[in-house]
Amino acid sequence: MGKCELCGKDGSRIEADHKELGRVMVCQECWSKLYEENSMAADIGSSGSSCAVCK
Numbered sequence: 001m002g003k004c005e006l007c008g009k010d011g012s013r014i015e016a017d018h019k020e021l022g023r024v025m026v027c028q029e030c031w032s033k034l035y036e037e038n039s040m041a042a043d044i045g046s047s048g049s050s051c052a053v054c055k
């Protein structure tokens, strides 16, 4: 738990690899935003989904 490093909102955070900011802890909303804007570094899937076929 803590504050989102982008919007400052309290709550659960997700680790994101931002292209410019590096590793940041952000809330679900900002994570989705980064994802949609393609602001994540390329290796997002490395710690999450293991399926290389269906993504």
Ligand SMILES: [Zn+2]
Residues within 6 Å of the ligand: 004, 005, 006, 007, 008, 009, 026, 027, 028, 029, 030, 031
């Ligand atoms: Zn946020």
